[in-house]
Amino acid sequence: MFYEIIVVGGGHAGCEASLASARKGHKTLLITGNIKNIADMPCNPSIGGSAKGIVVREIDALGGEMGRNADKSLIQIKMLNSAKGPAVQALRAQADKITYPKEMLKTLRSTANLEIKESLVEDLIIADNCVKGVILENSEKIYSDIVILTTGTYLKADILVGDTRKREGPHGEKPSNHLSDKLRYYGFKIIRLKTGTPQRIDKKTIDFSKAKVEYGDNEYHTFSFDNKTYYDKDKQTPCHLIYTQPETHKIIRENLNKSSMYGGLSDIKGVGPRYCPSIEDKIVRFADKEKHQLFLEPESLYYDDIYIQGFSTSMPIDVQEKMVHSLPGLEKAKILKYAYAIEYDAIDAKQLKQSLETKVITNLFTAGQINGTSGYEEAACQGLIAGINASLKLEGKEPLILKRNEAYIGVLIDDLVTKGIIDPYRLLTSRAEYRLLLRSDNADLRLREYGYNVGLIDEKRYQQYQQKLKDIESLKQLLLNNKITPKEEINKYLASINTMPIKDSLTLYQLLKRSEINIYQLANLINIPYSDEVQKQVEIQIKYEGYIKKTLQEAQKMVDLDNKKIPADIDYDKIHNLASEAKQKLKEIQPTSIGQALRISGVNPTDISLIMVYIKKEYFYESKSI
Numbered sequence: 001m002f003y004e005i006i007v008v009g010g011g012h013a014g015c016e017a018s019l020a021s022a023r024k025g026h027k028t029l030l031i032t033g034n035i036k037n038i039a040d041m042p043c044n045p046s047i048g049g050s051a052k053g054i055v056v057r058e059i060d061a062l063g064g065e066m067g068r069n070a071d072k073s074l075i076q077i078k079m080l081n082s083a084k085g086p087a088v089q090a091l092r093a094q095a096d097k098i099t100y101p102k103e104m105l106k107t108l109r110s111t112a113n114l115e116i117k118e119s120l121v122e123d124l125i126i127a128d129n130c131v132k133g134v135i136l137e138n139s140e141k142i143y144s145d146i147v148i149l150t151t152g153t154y155l156k157a158d159i160l161v162g163d164t165r166k167r168e169g170p171h172g173e174k175p176s177n178h179l180s181d182k183l184r185y186y187g188f189k190i191i192r193l194k195t196g197t198p199q200r201i202d203k204k205t206i207d208f209s210k211a212k213v214e215y216g217d218n219e220y221h222t223f224s225f226d227n228k229t230y231y232d233k234d235k236q237t238p239c240h241l242i243y244t245q246p247e248t249h250k251i252i253r254e255n256l257n258k259s260s261m262y263g264g265l266s267d268i269k270g271v272g273p274r275y276c277p278s279i280e281d282k283i284v285r286f287a288d289k290e291k292h293q294l295f296l297e298p299e300s301l302y303y304d305d306i307y308i309q310g311f312s313t314s315m316p317i318d319v320q321e322k323m324v325h326s327l328p329g330l331e332k333a334k335i336l337k338y339a340y341a342i343e344y345d346a347i348d349a350k351q352l353k354q355s356l357e358t359k360v361i362t363n364l365f366t367a368g369q370i371n372g373t374s375g376y377e378e379a380a381c382q383g384l385i386a387g388i389n390a391s392l393k394l395e396g397k398e399p400l401i402l403k404r405n406e407a408y409i410g411v412l413i414d415d416l417v418t419k420g421i422i423d424p425y426r427l428l429t430s431r432a433e434y435r436l437l438l439r440s441d442n443a444d445l446r447l448r449e450y451g452y453n454v455g456l457i458d459e460k461r462y463q464q465y466q467q468k469l470k471d472i473e474s475l476k477q478l479l480l481n482n483k484i485t486p487k488e489e490i491n492k493y494l495a496s497i498n499t500m501p502i503k504d505s506l507t508l509y510q511l512l513k514r515s516e517i518n519i520y521q522l523a524n525l526i527n528i529p530y531s532d533e534v535q536k537q538v539e540i541q542i543k544y545e546g547y548i549k550k551t552l553q554e555a556q557k558m559v560d561l562d563n564k565k566i567p568a569d570i571d572y573d574k575i576h577n578l579a580s581e582a583k584q585k586l587k588e589i590q591p592t593s594i595g596q597a598l599r600i601s602g603v604n605p606t607d608i609s610l611i612m613v614y615i616k617k618e619y620f621y622e623s624k625s626i
Contacts, residue, residue: 002143003029005390006134008121009150010038012376013368013383015104016064017148020387022114023063024455026394029142030108030116031134033154034173038116039069039104041097041376042170043197045299045307048223050080051427052377053090055408057443059377060224063456064384065107066377067223073099075301076216076236079440086540087436088429091221094237098302122178126186130362146390148365150383153195155180155345155370160194160260161338162316170197170342180345187360189348193424194261195374196278196312196341199324201296202334203304210329211240211296225444226461227533240296240329244279247326251319252283260314260341276374276426278312278341279323294327305336314341346372349416350589355389355399356382356413359590365390371416374424381409388454400454403562405434405555406446418589418599434555436547441537445469471534472541479509479542482526490525497521512542561595566611567619568592575614582607 007018010032018030032038047070048056060067074093081088108114125133125141133143157175159166169175184190216236220229259280277285282292295309308327313320317338324330349371351359356371358364367386368379389399402410411432416425429435438446448465451457457465483505484490491501499516508522519539522528528535541548568590572583581602591597598608 003027003115004144004394005029005146005148005387006031006142006144007148007150007387008134009152009154009368010035010116011150011152011368011379012039012066013150013152013379013386014148015039015108016059016066016380016383017150017367017387017390018114019065019108019111020063020384020456021391022111024388024391025113026391028114029144030114031119031121031136032116033118033120033169033176035105035116035118037101037171037173038108039101040170041095041100043195044309045094045097045297046092047074047095047100047376048090048092049377050088050090051408051429051431052375053080053092053223054438054440054443055377055381055412055427056091056223057225057440058407058409058447059381059384061444061447061451062384062388063451063454064380065104066380068226069100069103069107070095070223071228072103072230074231075298076239077221077231078217079221082217086439086441086544090440091223093223094239094297096302097300099300120174120176122176123182124186124361124364126361131364145394146363146365148367148383148386148390149370150366150368150379150386151176151179152369152379153342153344158343160314160341160343162258162260162314162319183347188351188358190345191348191372192343193346193372194341194343195276195424196314196339198308198311198313198339199320199335200299200305200307200337201324201330202336203298203306205332205334206296206306207329207331208240208296211242214239214241214295225448225465237298237301239298242294242296242328242330243291244294245291245326245328248323249283251322251326252280252315255315255319256280256284258316258319276312276424278314279310280313280315311339312341313339315339344369346370348372348420350418350420352417354401354413354417354592354596355393356386357389357393357399363393369424372421372425373412373416374426378412378425378427381412385409385413388456392454400450402447402450403559404432405437405558407443408432408438411438414596414599418591418596419601433558434551436544436551437555439540441540445537468534471530472537475528475530475534475538476509476542478526478528479512479522479538480507482508484508484511484525493524509542512539513545515543558595561598562593564594564612566591566593566597567615570615575610578610579604579607
């Protein structure tokens with residue numbers, strides 16, 4: 001049995017990888033341990049969030065599926081940081097845990113060139129340091145040109161509660177017990193990571209009168225640029241906000257030694273997520289904080305489980321009971337599922353190329369939590385890029401490498417392969433140097449051309465994008481070509497919208513630069529026959545024009561450095577006076593450009609200067625070399 005591409009793992013990374021390769025016309029096999037767990041959401045019942053919501057829009061712009069699937073399954077949605085600037089705004093939706101995987105499975109099954117097989121992969125078929133397929137748990141061999149590993153948290157997964165350790169996956173499934181050992185044998189550095197999840201509570205046993213109601217936005221939003229809505233904005237399911245109490249903190253402090261991470265188990269090697277800590281970590285690390293906010297989030301319209309966002313723990317069951325019952329409104333709560341931590345194997349992402357192909361084995365790609373990330377969105381975007389680049393390699397084409405000034409996806413992958421990780425990587429707006437360029441509103445303007453060029457955006461969607469570009473430019477010209485003069489009725493209107501009167505003629509373009517004016521207020525001065533989406537985009541571009549130009553100039557310096565390529569056969573041992581740490585890091589990561597080399601921890605500007613002088617001396621000058 002032969003396939004062009006085999007994808008191992010049916011989580012969010014695996015779904016995007018297999019859809020991308022199949023949609024590009026390559027015979028693809030998706031192998032998963034349990035078909036019922038495809039696109040599963042074992043932890044938070046949400047899609048998006050700070051930075052992550054922008055990633056979902058980037059996935060959609062490139063032709064991925066997560067955004068469209070989230071739109072089909074959301075039960076509440078809101079724009080975070082809507083009162084702040086566009087650089088930090090991002091969508092976050094409560095997704096239905098039944099509908100989301102159901103819709104994704106439907107999409108997978110209806111996609112041409114894609115087959116799904118239920119099994120566990122225990123080894124790879126390797127010949128001449130190149131992957132040739134996989135070996136299943138029953139010893140069956142399936143051959144392929146390329147393999148993409150998206151195994152999530154299932155490599156030697158252990159569930160941790162108090163002083164107990166069970167070798168199983170998030171839902172008690174059988175984990176992959178041998179694949180990570182095989183990867184170590186083939187030369188991969190294997191690391192141990194840990195994450196966790198909170199309790200699920202019976203909705204009927206919660207007194208919501210003691211919580212603050214958190215509603216969805218009173219306007220329609222979509223992750224997908226197709227802009228198709230499936231929900232009624234007036235019938236969104238609310239969430240609720242509560243806070244930990246002094247009694248909660250007291251219970252946790254008195255029982256810290258019983259937590260898996262704080263003494264309950266002595267053999268824990270996994271490092272937990274720094275930016276999504278357990279409640280024990282919060283109490284210890286922020287001892288001066290009197291309370292921590294928690295969100296009571298519905299998991300589905302089909303059952304009554306409530307997820308306590310922010311309350312993940314690995315305390316014993318009896319302690320968890322006391323912790324939950326100390327919370328306002330949950331004094332009589334019934335716990336349907338207890339919290340746990342999960343420890344699992346991952347690879348050192350510094351062993352990856354920027355295409356997500358491994359440096360260790362040719363034609364082997366990895367994506368998602370196996371690369372050390374946390375979160376559905378981080379996994380999905382890696383899966384999409386791995387699926388695209390695996391396909392492009394089959395086609396003899398150059399890989400799609402997104403720059404840090406082009407996408408949060410580019411930031412994430414560059415961070416992984418250049419810096420590596422210590423704890424599960426979570427995408428944050430602060431990780432992006434040029435976040436004013438990487439906004440939620442302009443993800444299609446940044447990336448849709450790439451999606452079209454790689455073959456994942458069809459002609460219809462591409463022409464809609466082209467029309468949007470034309471409309472944006474046309475509206476800009478309309479505002480540039482129309483002036484207002486200091487007539488009495490004009491100044492009277494300006495006073496009514498709380499802005500200063502004018503003394504000289506002014507274009508509408510210039511008027512819109514005023515911070516207190518929005519583009520919809522110009523409708524009383526001129527007819528604007530364009531969609532809300534186009535109007536909002538033009539308003540952002542005009543109001544932030546100066547800042548955007550400055551950021552573009554700064555980003556260009558980085559792009560110039562990334563365009564200065566380092567020859568693949570460079571011998572760092574021959575570069576005199578290169579610092580020992582820099583030499584070790586450069587040989588390990590093998591940066592492809594001066595820009596990437598400069599971002600490696602331990603490589604300083606002096607080292608970069610020595611490298612540049614060496615390359616100029618030893619290599620012929622080419623357009624892509626220094």
